[in-house]
Amino acid sequence: MRVHARLPLALAALTAAHVAALAAPFLSPYDPTEQNRTLPYAPPTRVHMIDGAGRLHWRPFVYRMARRGDGEGYEEDRRRSYPVLLLARDVDLAGAARVHLFGVEEPARIFLLGSDGFGRDQLSRLLHGARISLFAGLIATALSLGLGWLLGTVAGYYGRWVDSVLMRSAELFLALPWLYLLFAVRAVLPLRVSSGQAFLLLVLLIGLVDWARPARLFRGIVLSARERSYVLAARGFGASDLYLIRRHIAPQTFGLLLTQAALVAPQYVLAEVTLSFLGLGVSEPTPSWGNMLAALQQYHVLVSYWWMWVPGLALLAVSLAYYALSEVLHQAGSAE
């Protein structure tokens, strides 16, 4: 029961993350690609209620950030305060009006999670990046596990030459030098790939490359399940293959399916970093958690700007929620 108590929490966290991703244009205060060249690596903006004179303001406000005189870091310019506005309006480059949940008046900026090396708002990038990372992870997981489950079950259930063909090709897939194949894929594709195409490519590549490992796992389970006495009995009563798989064999694999899903989904979010490096993922300036985390590969970013770790924390939270979810479902499944 203790495990079940975590279910609402995990579900709520995952739902919140996905809803936030979908509502990114509204929730984020800025365009995720908007650069502020005077504000690289600005720390998170502090939101104040009490000003320098000790007066309490009914509406939270921020100060404008300015470079410190020695060129190292930032300080607040306390001469003027800028109240935080709800439902702030602005216009994008093409001239269309947009509404954001909150914002401040120019020239002040509100960077609740700091800014990156180009002075772009980390919060806006995190929210927009979640759209790509969360959904790419989710769809790629569904694709690779779906394919792996289908082929693994077929191989395990029918055995003999079907099994041999499928499992040898699985081994071939595991043994292929993927890095070089991906180089080749990049060479064949046109250089200009739109964000939508990049997203599809990402999902397809991950899903198709990684079906072999789950397929081997599912085959093992199906192999032992089809020899169980109740399966043999059902077969004796004349049950069809499809019925047997659906009614008796598939349910045995669902626990593993969920555990695997929880394990690989966060891995696939990270796989995007590698693919982006090879020019196959989402490229600048479109944010994704993968390319945001890639900034941490630089030593100076790693040691100097803690807010650059935020996509990593978000990824950790999402992974934990997925894991809790799968554990609950797994236990519920075995209790049945």
Place this chain on the structure above:
Amino acid sequence: MLAAGAALLCWRAAAQGPDPADLLRTEHEVGRAGGRLVFALRTEPKTLNPVTAVDSASRDVIGRMAADLVHIDRQTQQTTPALAKSWSVSSDGRRYTLELRRGLRFSDGHPLDADDVVFSFQCYLDERNGSSQRDLLVVGGKPAVVRKLDTYQIAFEIEQPYAAAERLFDSFAILPRHLLAKAQQEGRLPQAWTLSTPPAEIAGLGPFRLRSYVPGDRLVLERNPYYWKVDGVGRPLPYLDEIVFLLVPSEDAQVIRFKAGETDLISRLSAENFTVLAREQGGRLRLEDLGPGLEYSFLFFNLNDLPPGRLDTIARKQAWFSQTAFRQAVSATLDREGMVQLVYQGRAVPLASHVTPGNKLWLNRALPPPARSLARARDLLARAGFSWKDGTLRDGTGSPVEFTIVTNAANTARVHLATIIQDDLRQLGLSVQVVPIENRALLDRVFQSHDYDAALMALGSGDADPNGEMNVWLSNGATHLWHLGQSRPATSWEQEIDELMRRQLVTRDASERKRLYDRVQALVAENLPLIPLVSPDVLVGTRARLGNFRPAVLDHNVLWNADELFWRP
């Protein structure tokens, strides 16, 4: 000549033999003998053979073990006598006579004479050896002829006069004939002097000689007792007993090892790591910003002749790329100051042409600094027939102007530069996509398949002299990046650059050469075949105790005067 005056001749009994020797006396701070210096290499040296070495790690090591006839002082960028104590040029500029120092010995104790010099150039010129330096010795289509006049005199003859030919001698390591003649005769020279060769079979004229090599870990050089320089009070150089080259593959790992005190010198630091080190040092370290080096980064458009049928979309875009006004508009839109601040934290300079302010002798100071002006860019484009609709730039036929920029994915700074360019051009209504790709794929696209719109790269020549840039600017040059393999100059300004570059090559008057090369820079700044971006500062560091540390923007930035480095107490 400034440096020639500095090098005083000094007669004295050589420490290891009865011959009196022509030693070179240096003028810098007199130091203390002893100690070891640790330096990290990013990759493992491939060879110790000066004839075949091309990778920078091999050259870093070989540079400490070998010496040349005439040397370019890395600080003044002028030539100074080295193994040759003097030289003279014939009046037609085709014949150089060099006088060797007397009584010098290789690091194994064997004496040096003119036969070794003749043998060395024979090795570099032998096509079987495939030396990358061979091309430098082929002037006017004919290889140089090197002859022995007597034991200490050599004649060096070239087909046509060649400006600053004495600079050629720099980095041609003189080889020991007694150790390599057999390998050369049998055509095995490229296989000689590998990393597994016993130290006793390798000898050079540099300040250090090989002691030991542990694959994948370290290479140790020890003091050469026969070295040919002495300090101001006549004590033999070098001061250090040992130089240890450690293998540390990434820059970040090198920074961590340097900070931990495991290495003593670091060069080619990124601005960010330089800032981190400067913040954490506390007086133990000495970090120096040498100002811009010779490296220049640039954006260029694909102007190659494309094979018909393939790459049609690029061919269509070339209608924009080939217009000088289009390239000028792109250049005027770029926020180079922003690049300097965001990518290099202020440790770089914006460039107007390909010659950086680090090149003290050749920079054309009359060129105005690159100015950013969106208004000028819009004006240029409007007059070239471009127009705007819904905020996007369109060409005369109404199609939107969009292109991709490829760059090396492993180089974070370049990817960041491209990202800034992308954002700048968005202000102009241009849609640009940045495609970071793996470096070999990038070079393949630029040099072989020509399947790219625009690319962001950087070049940096080893020497400040324009002769090192011939391959970039001649229209048939191997590195004429934007339009390779031209049988004749495609544009009038490329033809003019060809003429100017060829003329400066055979002009012997230095100020006349400068005038010619100034014009080349002006043509580049106007026509922008390469749109110059920025030149990063050369950033180096060492321990505060290291004496005679005089880093330079020329290669090798920190080890070039390894013979004079010493540890203060």
